[in-house]
Amino acid sequence: MQVILLSRLIIQRSLAFIVLIGIAYQSVQAHTVIEPAQITEGKKSENYLVITHGCGDNPVIGSSIVFPDGVDSTITTNGNPYSGPLSDFVTNWGNVIQLYQDRSVFNEQDTKRDALGNVTGFWAGGGRTIASHLFGRIAFVSSAITIKPESCAKTIRFAVAAADICKITGMNDINSDNAVSFWTPAVGSKYDGTPGGHAFDFPVFFTVNRDLEVNPLPESCNVGLNVSVRPSAAQVDRDMPIQFNGTQVWPQP
Ligand SMILES: [Cu+2]
Numbered sequence: 001m002q003v004i005l006l007s008r009l010i011i012q013r014s015l016a017f018i019v020l021i022g023i024a025y026q027s028v029q030a031h032t033v034i035e036p037a038q039i040t041e042g043k044k045s046e047n048y049l050v051i052t053h054g055c056g057d058n059p060v061i062g063s064s065i066v067f068p069d070g071v072d073s074t075i076t077t078n079g080n081p082y083s084g085p086l087s088d089f090v091t092n093w094g095n096v097i098q099l100y101q102d103r104s105v106f107n108e109q110d111t112k113r114d115a116l117g118n119v120t121g122f123w124a125g126g127g128r129t130i131a132s133h134l135f136g137r138i139a140f141v142s143s144a145i146t147i148k149p150e151s152c153a154k155t156i157r158f159a160v161a162a163a164d165i166c167k168i169t170g171m172n173d174i175n176s177d178n179a180v181s182f183w184t185p186a187v188g189s190k191y192d193g194t195p196g197g198h199a200f201d202f203p204v205f206f207t208v209n210r211d212l213e214v215n216p217l218p219e220s221c222n223v224g225l226n227v228s229v230r231p232s233a234a235q236v237d238r239d240m241p242i243q244f245n246g247t248q249v250w251p252q253p
Pocket residue numbers: 029030031032053198199
């Protein structure tokens with residue numbers, strides 16, 4: 001009897017172990033992310049865009065990423081729409097991202113800039129591909145971001161739009177044939193991806209946490225605000241395409 005119980009226990013344990021391995025394996029097949037995903041205000045931060053898988057079985061040949069510019073972005077506080085500007089919460093958003101030149105993953109790369117010359121995103125591509133079973137990472141640095149001391153902002157979470165490109169197509173074919181993996185907020189842009197598709201409306205998040213010791217919340221703030229920032233459709237449409245030497249190379253015009 002005891003032997004039966006014991007063997008049952010062992011079987012249960014090993015089943016649990018197999019389930020655990022399954023979970024661990026799935027988490028390796030993660031989505032494309034920024035790491036670290038959360039940074040502390042007031043401190044420069046070394047980050048990577050980490051590309052974690054191809055488009056189906058197609059390897060990634062390039063990547064394009066757009067940060068909300070805070071100009072016409074959609075802002076919510078604790079989930080409620082907020083109509084004021086981003087500068088109510090962060091004093092120096094704009095031009096805080098800089099790309100490191102590093103050709104170990106792709107041959108070409110550059111920043112994307114708005115009319116004022118502020119970096120709004122970057123792209124990398126060409127040369128070798130990232131094997132679909134390996135990770136690739138694109139290094140960038142964010143300079144110190146400052147949360148407005150008078151504000152009640154505790155966290156500011158940016159929904160960053162990223163596209164991992166596996167096949168260069170025109171706009172019409174962008175959602176077919178595993179051409180692109182989109183990690184974009186579904187804001188109504190041309191780069192929303194397919195509803196119900198892989199990681200639909202699953203952007204890359206980048207969060208700035210208030211340094212509550214250096215920059216404590218004003219007493220009137222109660223628990224503080226979680227601020228969420230999503231780019232406008234117009235900005236994603238404008239900034240997502242890749243320009244190379246003055247010519248748009250993706251999507252094909
Ligand atoms: Cu994924």
